[in-house]
Amino acid sequence: MPNSPSDTPRRITVQRQGPLLVEGPVEIELEDGSTVASDRFRVALCTCRRSRRFPWCDTSHRARR
Amino acid sequence: MRETFRGTRHPMHTDREEPSLPSPRGPLSAAVRDHLRGTGPLPRPEATASVPAWGDDLQLALYQCYELHYRGFAGVDPELEWDPGLLRFRAALEERFLAALRAGTRVHDTVEDAVADLLVEPVDGTGVSHFLRDKGELWHLREYAAQRSLYHLKEADPHAWVLPRLWGRAKAGMAAVEFDEYGGGRADRVHARLFADLMTDLGLDTTYGRYLDAASAETLATVNMMSLFGLHRSLRGALVGHFAAVEITSSPGSRRLAEAMRRTGAGPAAEHFYDEHVEADAVHEQVVRHEVIGGLLEEEPHLAPDVVFGIDATGHVEDLLAARLLTEWRAGRSSLRAPLEEDAVRESAAHTS
Incomplete structure (x- = not known):
């Protein structure tokens, strides 16, 4: 179906600093083959690898001082 | 008459x-x-x-x-x-x-400066969430939940009032975040419901308004500020700034509170409330900064000083509440105007044993 919502490209927002923002719902496959899912309207995926809730961003990328 | x-x-x-x-x-x-x-x-x-x-x-x-x-x-x-x-x-x-x-509010010069300061995590934080993570006992957590129940049992409600006053990207972003606050269409995931579940874990009464008499003036001020900003269209910029400040600071603070709940064995719902906020507010922060503030100032750039005021006023009322709670707790005193009921304390103790 050319106009069905599932054919709409999923938007991913990239930033120089900070998480990848992906329109939900998403299912993420991790390195060990396990999967995690979220049906939030948007998810923030950790790119700094410091998150304690990886693959989800927990704001650990923030500067500290 | x-x-x-x-x-x-x-x-x-x-x-x-x-x-x-x-x-x-x-x-x-x-x-x-x-x-x-x-x-x-x-x-x-x-x-x-x-x-x-x-x-x-x-x-x-x-x-x-x-x-x-x-x-x-x-x-x-x-x-x-x-x-x-x-x-x-x-x-x-x-x-x-x-x-x-x-x-009382020291305001930043620009929205960028105000947001940038919120995005830096202090290495040696001294706030309430740091105290609760490091030294909090179950009675501190129960008092904190009783105080905060004035807001969390109406979580996101004061902010919903701003929706008709926004349009375009700001409205879409704000509505999306509010939808998430309201459980994404599922009653059992409404954040106010998750907080009621936390209160049950802590042996508190989840009745709406139950702890109004016990709450400090500083707690009332935090909620009054939201209502003030939410009910006045003229303060829509301040409401957006306030909401941004809450969402930006929530994720790291929630992580510390989740750790406090885990360390004291408060219970699974108590942990879940703050774990959910770590994750949800890491997303909300991005949407509020880029879509809501960005969209609002694109449409109405003259509101920038109000956005700054909303951000900084939030810091001010939260600082006053933190000072009150920490002053009482460090002196070994209750922060509440009325003591929490004893029966609930025993239930809570039974729950965690």
Whole structure:
């Protein structure tokens, strides 16, 4: 179906600093083959690898001082 | 003489199921209570000048006025929400409060500066969440939850009022975040519901308004500020700034509170409430910064100083609350005006053993 919502490209927002923002719902496959899912309207995926809730961003990328 | 629309309604119509009116804390809050019960006149607006803006009496008087817009009070005519005399008195209370907020708040020069400061995590933080993570005992966590229940049982409600005042990207972003706050369409995931579950884990009474009498003036001020910003279209920039400040600071703070809940064995729902906020607010922060603030200032760039004020005023009221809680707790005293019920303490102890 050319106009069905599932054919709409999923938007991913990239930033120089900070998480990848992906329109939900998403299912993420991790390195060990396990999967995690979220049906939030948007998810923030950790790119700094410091998150304690990886693959989800927990704001650990923030500067500290 | 009340100028309400009573003539067209049942003459004795009152809310019966809603929370009880709180105990007054001085002449202004007593007068508002009497007016709501229909047993007394309101003082002249000038009377609001006679009490401290941050004190219990003025804050509770204002809280009662605002609560009519949320759930009302048992035995109070819901039409009093639009009672001109009460609105006139409320305006005088708001004027005092807003002036005190503006006088007490150190504001940044630009939105960028204000946001940038929030995005830096202090290495040696000294806030309430740091105290609770490092030293919090179950009784501290119970008091904190009782204080915060005034907001969290109406979580996201004051912010929903801004939606009709926004459009375009700001409206879409704000509505998306609010949808998430309201559980994404699922009642069991509404954040206010998750907080009620946390309260149950902590042996607290989840009845809406149950801890109003126990809450500090500083807690009332945090909620009054949201209601003030939410109910006035002229303060929509401040509401957006306030919401951004909450969402940006929530994720790291929630992580510390989740750790406090885990360390004290508060219970799975208590942990879940804050774990959910770590994840959700890492997303909300991005949407609020880029879509809501960005979209609002694209449409209405003249609101930038209001956004800054909303961000910095939030920091100010939270600092005042933190100072109150930490002063009492460090002295080994309760932060509440009324002690928490003993039965619930025993239940809570049983739960965690």
